[in-house]
Amino acid sequence: MGAILKIIAQRLVLGGVTLLVVSLVIFLAVNALPGDFAEAILGQGATPEAIEAIRRDLGLDRPLWERYLVWLARMLQGDLGVSFAQLNFQSNLGGTQLKTVAEQIAPRFANTIFLAGVTAAIAVPVSLMLGVLAALYRGSIFDRAANIFTLTSISSPEFFLAYILILFLAVLNPVFPSLSNIYEGMSFFDRLERTMLPALTLTLVVTAHMMRMTRAAIINLLASPYIEMARLKGLSPMRVIVVHALPNALAPIINVIALNLAYLITGVVVVEVVFVYPGIGQLFVDSVKIRDIPVVQACCLIFAGAYILLNLTADILSILSNPRLRHPK
Amino acid sequence: MSFWATILLSLAAIAVAAWVFRWGGQKLTNNRPFFRDMPFGVAFGYVFGAVALAGVVHLYVLARTLPPAEANKYFFFRLAVEGFIGFSIAAWLFRAAGRRIGTQASRKLFRQMPLTAAFGIMIILAYAFVAIFAGWLAPYGQEEVLGAANVVPGGDPAIGGDPRFPLGTDQIGRDILSRLIYGAQNTVGIAFVTTALAFFLGGSFGFLAATLGGWLDQLLSRFVDVLMAIPALIFALLLMTIATVWAPKLGIPLTVFMVIIIAVIDSTRVFRLARAVGLNIVVMDYIEAAKLRGEGLGYLIFREILPNAYAPLLAEFGLRFCFVFLTIASLSFLGVGIQPPLADWGTMVRDLAQFINFAAFAPQVAVAPLLAAGAIALLTVAVNFVVDWMLQKSSGLKE
Numbered sequence: 001m002g003a004i005l006k007i008i009a010q011r012l013v014l015g016g017v018t019l020l021v022v023s024l025v026i027f028l029a030v031n032a033l034p035g036d037f038a039e040a041i042l043g044q045g046a047t048p049e050a051i052e053a054i055r056r057d058l059g060l061d062r063p064l065w066e067r068y069l070v071w072l073a074r075m076l077q078g079d080l081g082v083s084f085a086q087l088n089f090q091s092n093l094g095g096t097q098l099k100t101v102a103e104q105i106a107p108r109f110a111n112t113i114f115l116a117g118v119t120a121a122i123a124v125p126v127s128l129m130l131g132v133l134a135a136l137y138r139g140s141i142f143d144r145a146a147n148i149f150t151l152t153s154i155s156s157p158e159f160f161l162a163y164i165l166i167l168f169l170a171v172l173n174p175v176f177p178s179l180s181n182i183y184e185g186m187s188f189f190d191r192l193e194r195t196m197l198p199a200l201t202l203t204l205v206v207t208a209h210m211m212r213m214t215r216a217a218i219i220n221l222l223a224s225p226y227i228e229m230a231r232l233k234g235l236s237p238m239r240v241i242v243v244h245a246l247p248n249a250l251a252p253i254i255n256v257i258a259l260n261l262a263y264l265i266t267g268v269v270v271v272e273v274v275f276v277y278p279g280i281g282q283l284f285v286d287s288v289k290i291r292d293i294p295v296v297q298a299c300c301l302i303f304a305g306a307y308i309l310l311n312l313t314a315d316i317l318s319i320l321s322n323p324r325l326r327h328p329k
Numbered sequence: 330m331s332f333w334a335t336i337l338l339s340l341a342a343i344a345v346a347a348w349v350f351r352w353g354g355q356k357l358t359n360n361r362p363f364f365r366d367m368p369f370g371v372a373f374g375y376v377f378g379a380v381a382l383a384g385v386v387h388l389y390v391l392a393r394t395l396p397p398a399e400a401n402k403y404f405f406f407r408l409a410v411e412g413f414i415g416f417s418i419a420a421w422l423f424r425a426a427g428r429r430i431g432t433q434a435s436r437k438l439f440r441q442m443p444l445t446a447a448f449g450i451m452i453i454l455a456y457a458f459v460a461i462f463a464g465w466l467a468p469y470g471q472e473e474v475l476g477a478a479n480v481v482p483g484g485d486p487a488i489g490g491d492p493r494f495p496l497g498t499d500q501i502g503r504d505i506l507s508r509l510i511y512g513a514q515n516t517v518g519i520a521f522v523t524t525a526l527a528f529f530l531g532g533s534f535g536f537l538a539a540t541l542g543g544w545l546d547q548l549l550s551r552f553v554d555v556l557m558a559i560p561a562l563i564f565a566l567l568l569m570t571i572a573t574v575w576a577p578k579l580g581i582p583l584t585v586f587m588v589i590i591i592a593v594i595d596s597t598r599v600f601r602l603a604r605a606v607g608l609n610i611v612v613m614d615y616i617e618a619a620k621l622r623g624e625g626l627g628y629l630i631f632r633e634i635l636p637n638a639y640a641p642l643l644a645e646f647g648l649r650f651c652f653v654f655l656t657i658a659s660l661s662f663l664g665v666g667i668q669p670p671l672a673d674w675g676t677m678v679r680d681l682a683q684f685i686n687f688a689a690f691a692p693q694v695a696v697a698p699l700l701a702a703g704a705i706a707l708l709t710v711a712v713n714f715v716v717d718w719m720l721q722k723s724s725g726l727k728e
Contacts, residue, residue, distance in 0.1 A: 021558075022559055025556075151714060157709070160699075173332075266563055269659075288663075296570055303559075
């Protein structure tokens with residue numbers, strides 16, 4: 001048991017270090033902007049005095065490493081700064097109520113998690129089932145049709161799948177709304193209904209990959225002696241696969257599920273824009289367009305953090321499910 | 330909720346029909362092994378497939394026979410079915426032609442080829458042709474504003490079309506057909522250049538790390554680890570934000586920045602593969618022999634390692650190309666990729682997407698954005714089919 005804890009602790013530390021370096025990369029990238037935030041906030045009609053004042057406020061006159069440490073310390077306390085759009089609004093129109101980036105992101109982050117959750121709830125069981133079926137009837141028409149279908153949906157761009165779904169399920173046969181108009185205080189079912197089309201789009205993208213990996217992982221095992229033994233005992237093919245092959249194929253499958261959930265985090269950006277889903281991806285793209293650096297920075301960090309965390313989880317779960325990795329020689 | 334009720338009811342009906350099908354088969358054929366040993370799931374699958382096929386035929390017949398106003402609803406369905414059948418026949422003919430024409434080796438290749446791979450090769454060749462000869466094929470220039478804006482596709486003057494613009498014009502009056510054709514040149518060309526650059530960077534650093542090892546290997550590998558910890562599309566968007574500020578200051582087009590950014594991000598994946606493949610080759614005896622002969626680093630990499638790493642790298646090139654192509658299309662779709670005067674499929678989808686909402690009344694209008702998105706999907710699907718076949722062939726993965 002101690003050995004496992006040690007391995008997990010090692011991975012966690014490694015993940016923390018990676019996140020730290022990633023934050024440095026993001027910080028440096030943002031600071032590679034010509035000019036600085038002061039000019040960016042004030043725009044064109046800025047007087048030198050105003051720029052000087054904002055520079056002092058934001059601490060831009062101090063050296064780079066000091067700014068990084070301050071920024072990092074604030075990030076760790078959950079203080080993500082204030083968006084330029086908000087600052088600009090305030091400096092032009094007055095008013096003291098400023099929404100911080102953290103306040104802006106929090107509800108949208110919850111929406112994105114909801115979308116990813118709905119997607120995972122549909123995609124994981126469906127893809128496992130289809131993968132097992134494809135492995136069971138490998139080489140049949142079903143298997144080949146599934147292969148072609150999954151290859152097609154993996155390689156199509158997300159917005160193509162999204163518009164096809166809008167065309168058939170929202171415009172021609174109005175089953176779901178084509179715009180995900182989500183606001184606070186909606187009932188769960190309303191919300192689910194409006195999340196359905198984006199979730200289905202993401203499901204199409206992710207299911208294909210998970211199903212192919214499930215199929216491959218099971219087929220890889222079919223040549224092993226214990227599967228042959230089970231077959232010779234006279235078990236039905238379904239039982240051989242579900243009871244004997246599936247538990248042993250679990251490690252690669254868990255890995256692929258976690259990686260695909262990590263993929264959801266990035267795939268979500270395009271899908272959210274198509275469906276105008278009020279999630280963090282939409283906010284990110286909007287901020288990229290108006291170069292709202294604090295928001296871009298914060299979103300980037302959140303995306304990278306979630307990505308690293310899910311990869312870490314995949315890593316740890318695959319170690320836990322495989323005794324050979326659990327007791328390294 | 331009637332939608333869900335219909336689905337549940339039909340599934341139940343199919344289940345009953347499947348049971349009847351198996352039972353009837355057993356009775357009629359006097360318990361032939363095929364029916365006797367059939368699990369219920371397989372019977373269900375057969376009936377389900379038959380019902381689905383019947384449904385497709387039924388809808389297609391509806392689409393052909395209903396009066397035009399009602400057939401609008403099935404227009405895209407008809408298009409999809411006809412497209413599927415048309416492409417299948419074309420791929421079959423292409424494969425049949427490939428089996429008869431060409432050298433001994435190419436004929437042999439075509440004989441073993443599955444239909445999907447033949448389809449992929451055909452599409453890739455067609456795209457290459459269109460991309461190279463776009464200037465001759467396109468009826469108008471890609472930036473030419475032709476006066477009439479928002480002409481409906483189809484060329485039927487009764488509903489707002491114009492025979493001079495078979496696919497209509499966009500919101501400022503540029504010919505959509507010409508822009509689609511030029512899009513092949515721009516989108517595919519830029520993606521190809523980006524992938525080639527990514528391979529040059531990732532491949533050379535990967536082989537260098539594998540051959541030299543030591544601190545250089547450690548440094549490069551850790552650097553790549555960090556870059557790979559940030560999701561590719563997110564990192565590309567972040568860097569593009571910064572590039573949009575730099576580009577006008579330096580007077581370099583934004584597209585150049587995009588090519589470099591995506592190439593660098595993507596080269597990390599190539600680096601991983603090239604290093605792994607290179608490490609396996611470096612320990613071979615012939616590398617040892619070459620080293621003892623006193624060959625230089627360049628000779629080792631280009632004359633010894635590269636020829637032996639050729640097969641996995643080629644398959645990876647196909648996959649990377651798809652990935653880069655999709656990233657560029659997504660960036661353009663989000664509005665930060667290939668910039669306006671150039672025709673590009675991702676941007677076209679974004680600009681024309683709102684017309685999809687009119688599909689129920691005037692399906693022709695919705696054709697243009699879907700064609701642009703479909704053009705992207707078709708190429709990536711084609712490349713994936715070919716890569717899938719190549720991987721299966723090289724690994725001997727039959728079962």
